[in-house]
Amino acid sequence: MPCTWLDLTLCLALAVTAAGAAAAGPGEVKMERLHGAAWRFGGVLGERIKANAERWLLVAPKNNPGLLDMFANRDKGPKPNLVPWAGEFVGKYLISGVQAMRMSDDPRLRATLDGVVSRLLELQAEDGYLGPWPKAERLLGHWDLWGHYHVIEALLLWHEQTGEAKALAAARRIADLICSTYLDTKRRVFDAGSHEMNMSVIHGLALLYEKTKEPRYLRMAEEIVKDFERAGDYLRTGLAGVEFFRTPRPRWESLHAVQGLAELYLITGDERFRRAFLHHWASIRRCDLRNTGGFSSGEQATGNPYADTPIETCCVVAWQAVMIDALRLTGDPTIADDIELATFNAIAGAQHPSGEWCTYDTPMNGRRVPSHVAINFQARPDAPHLNCCSVNGPRGLGALSEWAVMKWCAASPDAANVRGTGTSRPQPNGLAVNFYGRMEVKTALPNGTAVTIRQESDYPLLDATKLTIEPSEPQHFGLFLRIPAWSAKTEVALNGKAVLGAKPGAYLELAREWKSGDTITLRFDMSIRHEPGDLEQHGKASFYRGPILLAHDEQMARGEGKFRPWMLLEAPIPGGQPLKLCDFASAGANGGPYRSWLPATGLRPPPPVPLLPADGARVPPGPIRFAFRKPAAAALADRKHYLRIYDSPSAERVVLGLGDNPKPPIVVRAHEAKLLKPNVPYYWQIISGTAHGDSESLPPHKHFIIDPTLPPAPDLPAAQYGERPDDAAIIIASLCGDPKPDWGHLKDAKGWKPAPGPDGEPNGAIELDGQAGRVTYGIVEFPDRDFTVALWLCVTALPKTQYGQVFSAWCKGMDDPLRLVVHQGKLHARIEAGQFFGTDGWPVELGKWVHVAAVKEGAKLTLYINGQARSAAKVPESVVSSAEDFALGGNPHFGGPEFLACRLADLRFHARALSPAEVREAARRGAPK
Ligand SMILES: [Zn+2]
Numbered sequence: 053m054p055c056t057w058l059d060l061t062l063c064l065a066l067a068v069t070a071a072g073a074a075a076a077g078p079g080e081v082k083m084e085r086l087h088g089a090a091w092r093f094g095g096v097l098g099e100r101i102k103a104n105a106e107r108w109l110l111v112a113p114k115n116n117p118g119l120l121d122m123f124a125n126r127d128k129g130p131k132p133n134l135v136p137w138a139g140e141f142v143g144k145y146l147i148s149g150v151q152a153m154r155m156s157d158d159p160r161l162r163a164t165l166d167g168v169v170s171r172l173l174e175l176q177a178e179d180g181y182l183g184p185w186p187k188a189e190r191l192l193g194h195w196d197l198w199g200h201y202h203v204i205e206a207l208l209l210w211h212e213q214t215g216e217a218k219a220l221a222a223a224r225r226i227a228d229l230i231c232s233t234y235l236d237t238k239r240r241v242f243d244a245g246s247h248e249m250n251m252s253v254i255h256g257l258a259l260l261y262e263k264t265k266e267p268r269y270l271r272m273a274e275e276i277v278k279d280f281e282r283a284g285d286y287l288r289t290g291l292a293g294v295e296f297f298r299t300p301r302p303r304w305e306s307l308h309a310v311q312g313l314a315e316l317y318l319i320t321g322d323e324r325f326r327r328a329f330l331h332h333w334a335s336i337r338r339c340d341l342r343n344t345g346g347f348s349s350g351e352q353a354t355g356n357p358y359a360d361t362p363i364e365t366c367c368v369v370a371w372q373a374v375m376i377d378a379l380r381l382t383g384d385p386t387i388a389d390d391i392e393l394a395t396f397n398a399i400a401g402a403q404h405p406s407g408e409w410c411t412y413d414t415p416m417n418g419r420r421v422p423s424h425v426a427i428n429f430q431a432r433p434d435a436p437h438l439n440c441c442s443v444n445g446p447r448g449l450g451a452l453s454e455w456a457v458m459k460w461c462a463a464s465p466d467a468a469n470v471r472g473t474g475t476s477r478p479q480p481n482g483l484a485v486n487f488y489g490r491m492e493v494k495t496a497l498p499n500g501t502a503v504t505i506r507q508e509s510d511y512p513l514l515d516a517t518k519l520t521i522e523p524s525e526p527q528h529f530g531l532f533l534r535i536p537a538w539s540a541k542t543e544v545a546l547n548g549k550a551v552l553g554a555k556p557g558a559y560l561e562l563a564r565e566w567k568s569g570d571t572i573t574l575r576f577d578m579s580i581r582h583e584p585g586d587l588e589q590h591g592k593a594s595f596y597r598g599p600i601l602l603a604h605d606e607q608m609a610r611g612e613g614k615f616r617p618w619m620l621l622e623a624p625i626p627g628g629q630p631l632k633l634c635d636f637a638s639a640g641a642n643g644g645p646y647r648s649w650l651p652a653t654g655l656r657p658p659p660p661v662p663l664l665p666a667d668g669a670r671v672p673p674g675p676i677r678f679a680f681r682k683p684a685a686a687a688l689a690d691r692k693h694y695l696r697i698y699d700s701p702s703a704e705r706v707v708l709g710l711g712d713n714p715k716p717p718i719v720v721r722a723h724e725a726k727l728l729k730p731n732v733p734y735y736w737q738i739i740s741g742t743a744h745g746d747s748e749s750l751p752p753h754k755h756f757i758i759d760p761t762l763p764p765a766p767d768l769p770a771a772q773y774g775e776r777p778d779d780a781a782i783i784i785a786s787l788c789g790d791p792k793p794d795w796g797h798l799k800d801a802k803g804w805k806p807a808p809g810p811d812g813e814p815n816g817a818i819e820l821d822g823q824a825g826r827v828t829y830g831i832v833e834f835p836d837r838d839f840t841v842a843l844w845l846c847v848t849a850l851p852k853t854q855y856g857q858v859f860s861a862w863c864k865g866m867d868d869p870l871r872l873v874v875h876q877g878k879l880h881a882r883i884e885a886g887q888f889f890g891t892d893g894w895p896v897e898l899g900k901w902v903h904v905a906a907v908k909e910g911a912k913l914t915l916y917i918n919g920q921a922r923s924a925a926k927v928p929e930s931v932v933s934s935a936e937d938f939a940l941g942g943n944p945h946f947g948g949p950e951f952l953a954c955r956l957a958d959l960r961f962h963a964r965a966l967s968p969a970e971v972r973e974a975a976r977r978g979a980p981k
Contacts, residue, residue, distance in 0.1 A: 078318060078319065078320070078321045079317040079318040079319070079320070079321045079322075079325075079326060079381075080381075080461075080462075081318060081380050081381065081461050082379075082380065082381060082382055082383030082460075082461055082462040083379055083380050083383050083458040083459065083460060083461055083462070083484055084380060084458060084459045084461055085376075085380075085453075085454040085455070085458055085459070086453075086457060086458065086459055086493065086495045087212065088212075088495070088496075089154065089453070089457075089493050089494060089495035090154065090157075090493070090494045090495075091154050091155045091452070091453050091456070091491065091492070091493050092155065092156075092491060092492045092493075093155060093452060093456075093489070093490065093491045094489075094490030094491065095489045095490035095491075095509065095510065095511070095513075096400075096489075096512075096513065096618050096637075097395070097396075097400065097449065097452065097489060098489075098490060098491075099405075100400060100403055100405070100407070100449060101152065101155055101156075101449050101452075102156075102407075103403075103405065103406060103407025104148075104152065104403065104407045104446045104449055105152050105156060105158065105161055105407075106407060107406060107407035107408045108407055108408065108409075108442075108446060109145075109148070109149050109152055109161060109164065109165075109446065110160055110161060110164050112145060112437060112438075112442075112443075113145075113164060113167070113168050115436070115437060116434070116435040116436065116437050116438050117434050117435070118432050118433075118434035118435030118438065119141055119142050119145065119168070119435060119438060120142065120168065120171050120172060120175065121434055122134060122138055122139075122184040122435075123139075123142075123172070123175040123182065123183070123184055124175055125184075126183070126184050126185055126186055126187075127186055127187055131186070132184055132185060132186070133432070134184055134432070135429070135430050136194040136195045136246065137194075137195040137198060137199065137249070137440060138184055138199070138430075138438075139182075139183040139184045139185070139194070139195070139196060139198075139199025139200065139202075139203070140195065140198060140199045140201075140202045140440065140443075141435070141438045141440075141443045142168065142172060142202075142203065142206070142443075143199065143200075143201070143202025143203040143204075143205060143206040144202050144206075144440075144443035144444045144447070145168070145206075145443045146165065146168060146169065146172075146203075146206035146207075146209070146210065147202065147205055147206050147209060147447055147450070148443070148444070148445075148446035148447040148449075148450045149161070149164075149165045149168070149446075150165070150206070150209040150210055150212075150213050150450075151209075151446075151447065151449075151450025151451065151452075151453050151454075152446070152449075152450055153165065153213055154213065154450075154453040155450070155452070155453055165210070166214075169207075169210050169216075169219060172203075173218060173219070173222050176222055176225065176226075177190075179229050179232075180222075180225030180226050180227075180228055180229035181226075181229055182200060182203050182222070182226055183196045183199050183200060184199070190229075190233075191229065191230060191233050191234075191244065192233075192239075192243075192244060193244055193245055193246075194246070195246050195249045195250060196244070196250070197230065197241065197244055197249075197250035197251075197252075197253040198246070198249035198250050198252055198253065198305070200226050200230070200253060200256070201252050201253040201255065201256040201308065202256075203223075203226065204223045204226055204227065204253075204256035204257075204259070204260055205255075205256055205259060207219045207220065207222055207223040207226075208220070208223055208259055208260065208263060211223070220263070220264075223260055224260065224264060224266070227256075227257060227260050227266070227268075227269050227272070228268075230253065230257070230272060231268045231269070231272050234272065234275070235268060235271060235272045235275065240275070240279055241253070241275070241276050241279050242279040242282055242283065247279075247282075247283035247284060247301065248283065248284050248301040248303050248305040248306040248309060249305045251276050251279060251280065251283060251284065251309045252305055252306075252308035252309040252311075252312070253276070254273045254276040254277070254309055254312035254316075255308050255309065255311045255312040255315060257269045257270075257272050257273040257276075257312075258270070258273050258312050258315035258316055258319060259315060261273065261319060262315070262318070262319060270319065273312060273316060274316075276312070277312075277313075277316070280309070283300065283301055284299060284300055284301035284306045284309060285299060285300050285301075286299065286306065286309060286310050286313060286328060286332065287313060287324065287325070287328045288328075289328075290310075290313070290327065290328025290329065290331040290332050291324060291327060291328050291331070291668075292666060292668075293331060293665075293666030293667035293668045293669060293754070294666060295335045295338075295339055295355060295663065295666075296332045296335040296336050296339070296340070296353050297335070297339055297340060297352075297353035297354050297355040297932075297934075298355070298934040299332075300864050301864075302352045302353040302354070303351055303352040304347070304348050304351055304352060304353075304364065304366060304367035304370050304371075305370070307332075307367075307370040307371060307373070307374050308370055308373070310328075310329060310332050310333075310374065311329075311373060311374060311377055313325045313326075313328050313329040313332075314326070314329040314377040314378075314380075314381060315377075317329065317381070326381060327668075329377070329378075329381070330378060330381065330382065330752075331667060331668075332374075333374055333375065333377075333378040334667075334752050336353060336371065336374070337390065337750065338661050338662070338749070338750060339353070339355045339356075339357070339661055339681075340353045340354065340355065340356075340357050341357055341390070342357045342363055342398065342416060343357070343416055343583060343585075343594040343601060343648060343649070344363065344393075344394070344397040344398040344401060344414065344416060344601055344636060344648070345368075345390060345391075345392075345393030345394030345395070345396075345397050345398045345601075346363045346367070346368040346371070346394060346397070346398030346399075346414065347363070347367050347368055347370075347371035347398075348362070348363055348364050348367030348368070348371075349361040349362075349363070350362055350886050351364050351367060352367075354886070354932065355681070355932050356587055356588075356930075356932060358585055358586055358587040358588045358589040358590075359587070359588050360415060360416065360417055360418070360588060361886075362412070362413035362415065363398065363413060363414050363415060363416070364412060364413060364441065365402040365410055365411055365412060365413075365414065365423065365441040365444060365445045365448075366440050366441050366444045368394060368398045368399060368402065368414075368448065369399075369444050369445065369447050369448050369451075371394065372391060372394055372395070372399070372447075372448055372451055373451070375387055375390055375391050375394070376391065376451065376454055376455050379391065379455060379458075379486075380458075383460075383462050383484075383559075385486070385534045385535070385536075385537075385557065385558060385559050386537050386557050386751075388455065388486040388487075388534050389534070389536050389537050389538070389557070389599075391451075391455055391486070392486070392487065392536070392599045393599055393601075394448075395448065395449075395451070395452070396512060396599045396600055396601075396635075396636075396637060397599075397600070397601045397636045397637060398414060398448075399445075399448030399449060400448075400449075400637035401414045401420070401636050401637045401639070401640075402414045402441075402445050402448065403445055403446070403448075403449070404420065404422070404641060405615050405638065405641050406615075409422040409423065409424060409437070409442065410422075410423055410441055410442060410445030410446070411423055411426065411441065411445075412426040412427045412439070412441045413426060416589075416594075416647075416648045416649055417645075417646070417647040417648060417649055418640075418645060418646070419640055419643065419644070419645050419646075420639075420640035420641065420643075423439050423441040423442045423445075424436065424437045424439060424442060427439050427440070427441065452487065455486050455487065456485075456486055456487030456491065456493065457483055457484065457485050457486065457487065457493050457495070457505060458483070458484045458486060459482075459483060459484075459498060460481075460482035460483055460484045460530060460532055461498075481497055481498045481499050481528070481529045481530070482497075482498075482529050482530030482531060482532060482561075482563070483495075483497070483503070483505070483529070483530075483531055483532070484532040484534070484559065485505065485519065485531065485532065485533050485534060486534050488507065488509060488511045488512070488517045488534075488574070488576075489507065489509055489511050489512065489517070490507055490508065490509050490510070490511075491506075491507050491509075492504065492505070492506045492507070493505050497523070497527060497529055499527075501523055501524055501525060501527045502523070502524040503521065503522065503523045503524065503527070503566075504520075504521075504522040505519060505520070505521055505522075506519070506520045506522070507519050507520075508520075511576075511598070512578075512597075512598045512599050512600050513618060513619055515575055515576050515577075515578040515598065516573065516574065516575045516576070517573070517574050518571060518572070518573045519571065519572040519573075519574075520569065520570070520571050521566050521568075521569075521570045521571070521572070522568045522569065523566050523567070523568060524568075526565050526566065526567045526568075527565065527566055528563070528564065528565045528566075529563070529566060530561050530562065530563040531561075531562045531563075531566070531572075532559040532560070532561050532562075533554075533559060533560045533561075533562065533572070533574065534559060535554045535555060535556055535557070535558055535559070535560055536556065536557075536576065536598075536599070537556045537557035538556070538577075538581065538596065538598065538599070539556055539576040539577045539578075539598075540556060540577045540579075541577045542554040542556070542574060542575065542576050542577065543573075543574070543575040544560060544572065544573070544574050545572070545573045546562060546570070546571075546572050547570055547571055548571075576598060578597050578598040580595055580596070580597050580602075580623050580624070581595070581596050582594060582595050582596070582626070582652070582655075583596070583658065584652075584655040584656060584657060584658045584747075585649050585658060586657075586658040586681075586683055586684055586687070587683075587684050587930065588684075589649045590683075590684035590686055590687055591651060591652070591653070591655075591686070592649040592650055592651055592652060593625075593626065593649070593650060593652040593655055594648055594649055594650075595623050595625075595633060595650065597619070597621070600618075600619065600635045600636065600637075601635070601636040601648055602621075602623060602633035602634065602635065602636065602648070603633060603634060603635070603636045603639035603640075603646045603647060603648040604631055604632070604633055604634075604639075604646060604647050604648075604650060605617075605634055605638075605639040605640060605642075605644055605645070605646035606644060606645075607642050607643075607644040608620065608632075608634040608638065608639065608641075608642070608644075608646075609631075609632035609633075609634070612642070613641070613642030613643075613644070614642060615638065615641035615642050616638070617634035617635055617638035617639070617641075618634070618635040618637060618638055619634060619635050620632060620633070620634045621633060625650060625651075625652050626652040626653060626654045626655060627652050627653030627654050628650075628651060628652060628653070631650065636648055654744050655742070655744055656741075656742060656744045656745030656746060656747055657683070657687070657691050657740040657741065657742050657745075657746075657747050658740070658747060659740070659747045659748060659749055659750055660680050660681065660683075660693060660738040660739070660740040660747065660748075660749045661680055661681035661738075661749060662678070662679075662680050662736065662737070662738050662749050662753075662754050663679045663680055663681060663716075664677070664678070664679040664717075665677075665678070665754070665756045666754075667754040667755065668754075668755060668756070668757075669756045669757070670756070670757050670758075670759040670762065671756050671757070671758055671759065671762070671765070672758075672759065672762035672763060672764055672765045673722075673725065673730070673758055673759075673760055673762070673764045673765070674722045674725065674764040674765035674766070675719055675720060675721050675722045675725060675765055676719070676720045676725050676756070676758075676765075677717045677718075677719050677720075678695050678716070678717055678718045678719070678720070678736065678738070679716045679717045679772065679833070680693065680716045680717075680718075680738045680749070681716075682715050682716055682772070682836065682837075682930075683714075683715065683740075685837070685910075685929075688714045688715055689714075690742050690743065691714055691740060691741070691742055692711075692712055692713065692714060692740070692741050692742075693711055693712075693713045693714070693715070693716070693718060693738055693739070693740050693741075694709065694710070694711040694712065694718075694738070694739040694740075694741070695708075695709065695710055695711045695718045695720070695736060695737075695738060695739075696708075696709045696736065696737045696738075696739060697709070697720075697728070697734050697735070697736050698734065698735045698736070698737070698753070699732070699734060699735075700735065701735050701751075701752065701753060701755070703735060703737060703751070703753055707727070707728065707734070708720065708724065708727055708728065710724065715772070716772050717772055718738075722764075725758070728758055729758070730757075730758045730759065730760040731757060731758070731759070731760070732757065732758075733755040733756070733757050734755060734756055734757070734758075735753040735754070735755045736753060736754060736755070736756070737749050737753050772832075772833060772963075773831065773832050773833050773834075773835055773963045774796075774831065774832035774833075775962070775963040776795055779962065780962045780963040780964040781795050781796075781960065781961070781962050781963075782795075782796060782831055782835070782839075782961045782962065782963050783795065783796035783797075783829050783831070783959060783960075783961040784796065784959070784960055784961075785798075785829075785958075785959040786957070786958055786959075787817055787818045787843075787956050787957045787958060787959055788809065788815055788816055788817070788957070789806030789807075789814075789815030789816070789817070789818065790806070790815075790818070791804060791818055791827040791940075793829065793959075796829055796830075796831070796961075797829060797830040797831075798827070798828075798829055798830075799828040799829060799830045799937055800826075800827070800828040801826075801827040801828070802824060802825065802826060803820060803821045803823060803824040803825025803826060803941075803951075804818045804819060804820050804821070804825050804827060804941075805818070805819050805821075806818060806819070807819035807955045808955075809844070809957045809978060810844045810846070810901040810903075810957055810978050810979060810980045811978055811979070811980060812980070816957055816978070817844070817846075817955045817956060817957035818955065818956055818957075819848070819954070819955045820940070820941035820942075820951070820952065820953065820954055820955075820956070821951075821953060822848070822849055822851070822856070822941075822951050822952055822953025822954070823951060823953075824942075824951065825941045825942065825951060825953075826939045826940070826941045826942035826944070826951065827939060827940045827941060828937050828938070828939045828940075828944050829937060829938060829939075829940075830936065830937045831861075831935070831936060831937060831938065832936075833936075834861055834869040834870075834931075834933040834935045834938075835869075835908075835963040835964075836869075836930050836931055836932050836933070837908075837910065837929065837930055838908055838909050838910065838963070838964050838965040839870070839907075839908050839961070839962060839963055839964065839965070840905060840906070840907045840908075840960070840961070840962045840964065840965055840966040840971070841859055841870060841872065841905065841906045841959075841960070841961050842903070842904065842905035842906075842916075842958075842959075842960045842961075842966070842971065842974050843858075843859070843903075843904060843905075843940075843956055843957065843958055843959045843960070844901055844902070844903055844904075844956065844957040844958050844978065845858055845872075845879075845901070845902055845903075845904050845954060845955075845956060846899065846900060846901045846902075846954060846955040846956075847874060847896050847897075847898055847899075847952065847953070847954045848898065848899060848953045848954055848955065849898065849953040850874065850877060850896065850898070851874055851950070851951065851952055851953075853948070853949045853950060853951075854875065854950075855873050855874070855875055855943075855950045856873065856874040856875075856950060856951065856952030856953075856954075857871060857872070857873055857874075857939065857940075857941065857942050857943050857950045857951070857952055858872040858873065858874065858879070858904070858940065858941070858952060858954065858956070859871060859872040859906075859938060859939075859940055860872075860873065860938060860939055860942070860943045860944060860950070861933065861935040861937070861938035861939075861944065862884070862935075862943050862944060862945055862946050863933065863934050863935040863936070863937075863944070863945055864934065864945075866884050866885065866886050866887070867884060867885065867933050867934055867935065868882070868883065868884040868885075868933075868935070869883060869885065869931050869933035869935055870882075870883060870906060870908070870938075871883075871884070872904060872906055873950075874896055874952055875893065876893070877893075877895060877896055878892075878893025878894060878895055878896060879893060879894045879895075879896055879904065879915075879917075880892070880893045880894075880915070881906040881913055881914075881915040881923075881925070883908075883913060883927050883928075883931060885927075885928055885931045885933070889913065889925055889926070889927040889928070890913075890925055891913060891914070891915040891922075891923035891924060891925045892915075892922075892923040893923075894915065894917050894922055894923070901955075901980050902917055902918055903916075903917070903918050903919060903974065903975035903979070904916070904917060905919075905966070905971045905974065905975070907965050907966055907971065908927065908965060909965035910929050911926055911927060911928065911929045912924055912925070912926065912927070913925045913926075913927045916968075916971045916975070918975050919971055919972035919973075919974070919975030919976070920972075921968065938961075940956055940959065941954060941956070957978065958974075958977065958978055960974065
């Protein structure tokens with residue numbers, strides 16, 4: 053049975069009762085998907101939806117019997133030969149399958165999915181287990197909870213679509229097994245490992261709780277929130293305004309765990325969940341959104357959307373799901389703009405036009421490769437086409453049935469717009485139209501009246517669309533039309549008469565009595581526009597026509613190849629010749645290379661990205677330091693940055709504006725900060741300008757509050773890394789019998805004692821014991837481009853474990869911007885940044901003092917011993933690390949023992965590359981006599 057509006061309201065009301073008295077009440081949705089609606093799509097996406105059904109959904113199960121056989125075989129014979137996430141494949145396949153059923157009445161589709169669901173349910177074990185692993189391992193490891201999360205979601209959707217009670221019952225039995233394994237037992241979900249994956253089951257439990265009101269499912273979800281603190285820490289980092297890419301687990305799977313926070317807000321009304329969820333959404337939008345509307349950089353967030361790193365299809369699907377939740381919670385139409393961008397470009401680009409395959413990686417510049425080729429390690433003889441992306445990609449199109457038109461649940465933002473017959477304002481009874489293009493949806497208004505909305509349109513190939521509204525009887529309701537932020541001027545007409553008031557980036561509300569046959573026409577501004585690049589794409593621009601990203605594909609431009617583009621046009625390139633460009637979705641469809649970042653000159657800057665103070669931060673009285681993403685080195689010469697501080701999130705009134713800086717930070721001095729009131733939120737924005745124009749940082753704007761109870765901040769140096777102005781020193785510590793630095797901040801020191809220095813004088817060094825000895829210094833930020841770490845080192849015993857750290861800034865997996873590490877008797881300088889980089893090793897002589905320096909200058913890391921360059925390695929030019937400290941004698945955060953027994957003296961850490969002569973000079977100082 054499709055869930056009705058009344059059911060949902062009742063569900064939320066009941067949810068509060070079940071959740072106990074602590075919660076203030078159920079959370080508010082501004083917009084909700086249309087449950088039980090029937091959808092049809094035409095136009096370019098309609099063709100893709102049809103191809104997906106014909107060439108994937110209808111054939112994948114019979115071509116890949118392993119999809120279900122893996123469950124049948126779990127306890128037969130040898131250990132299953134599967135990837136750890138194999139249990140997700142059937143759930144992901146079914147989620148997109150049910151979505152496709154909403155968009156089609158093809159009986160073959162229903163029959164195919166029915167066959168898969170029926171056999172899947174038969175394969176559920178007595179205890180509720182529905183994964184592919186042997187009995188002794190049920191739910192305890194692999195990505196087994198993650199797999200069950202997808203199965204729970206699939207069964208809930210199937211139940212909603214078909215009314216089959218046994219699907220819901222099977223989902224409940226899974227959740228019951230999860231509870232009997234992990235709730236009020238000695239085990240925690242944390243113990244299952246693979247945390248960002250397995251903890252995502254929180255989202256499935258929350259959805260199932262909403263459906264069933266079973267209190268245990270909510271309690272289990274709340275227990276997982278506690279486990280978050282030992283893994284991804286999504287709630288606390290979200291409340292603290294930590295950028296998502298700097299959280300402990302910024303991989304894409306975490307996005308589904310973060311969705312759990314949105315659902316917990318709706319269940320409990322606890323504002324903390326809403327704030328944390330929306331913070332992570334906004335952080336990815338600000339810091340990691342690709343020009344295709346996609347997300348991820350090597351399967352995770354990195355804070356840099358310009359690198360030519362892979363954009364995985366699963367990550368885009370997860371990002372789209374987060375955006376749909378953010379739209380539900382905020383009703384912000386610019387989120388629907390972002391979803392539209394992702395759908396027409398990243399999603400449609402991930403699917404081959406044949407419908408037979410989708411990519412693993414849909415790069416901004418590069419080629420399209422089928423996922424069953426690119427990640428064929430996931431394939432098995434009985435499942436040649438199955439991998440994480442092949443089963444997940446179709447969900448990107450299926451999601452149209454969740455955002456194209458939505459139920460409007462919020463009270464009207466502008467009561468004056470209400471015209472009509474009623475004397476009192478009606479309850480929210482409206483629909484939001486987010487999607488434009490050929491389509492039809494049959495649904496019911498919140499009050500139960502049947503209504504059909506039809507669009508005749510060649511959008512986005514042409515610039516206009518015509519909507520026909522057909523209520524079953526004349527009805528008063530609000531229709532909210534998304535006016536895209538990119539459409540500078542949008543013409544709207546109702547039954548042929550012009551309607552004024554369409555504003556870019558806002559909904560246009562038409563509240564009236566609607567009669568069958570009423571029409572609305574919209575004409576958008578589809579002039580070609582461009583977005584400039586930064587970092588790796590500096591000096592290049594992306595071009596758009598409406599929501600369509602344009603790309604250059606030489607084969608498409610020449611009209612060669614079997615697959616034809618949606619559009620092919622000649623675009624003017626600033627500073628270059630006009631170029632034939634096609635839509636990004638079709639680019640690469642014939643196998644050739646393509647580019648969506650194109651060389652251009654005379655560009656305005658890209659939108660700057662505000663970083664610190666963290667959103668919502670309480671800052672002490674005194675000077676305030678504003679940091680933002682550092683532009684490409686080549687941009688520093690002609691780019692300027694300005695700060696604007698506002699007294700409201702709508703950014704209407706500037707209360708303070710200053711700056712003229714080529715790079716971060718901008719510091720508001722103490723006397724200027726006195727113009728701001730304490731205990732009041734202020735919102736801030738960075739504006740970036742070149743001779744060719746300005747760009748502003750994107751909303752939502754971050755805010756800060758001056759807290760007069762905090763000790764006043766010292767007058768800060770105007771430096772990004774807190775470095776000393778004269779010599780760019782970050783930490784200077786002589787270590788003469790004491791770890792206290794002459795410049796910088798000591799966080800912690802243990803397991804050390806004074807020791808003779810390199811020259812033999814007493815108290816010339818410190819000695820670390822190699823057991824627990826570790827000295828930790830705090831830093832503002834690790835230098836992303838150039839730096840030098842130099843010190844005197846005398847190793848007194850080789851580490852008994854794999855690594856002994858002289859210096860390490862490790863803060864999480866694959867994030868250590870510098871380590872000087874003793875490994876197999878040799879000293880190496882290394883960087884961990886998504887992958888390993890490092891110099892050759894220098895043999896360690898026990899008991900002998902050597903002067904060691906690691907110098908990073910752009911893309912080169914050099915290891916100096918006693919003032920001589922001994923080895924160099926190629927490393928990334930820019931390494932953005934989350935490190936906020938580093939340690940001597942051990943790893944500052946990693947739990948495993950990486951201690952080193954050694955003596956150390958004269959530590960110098962600078963935010964610049966010292967010259968060879970300067971390193972030689974440092975090695976002369978304090979040298980052994
Ligand atoms: Zn994938």
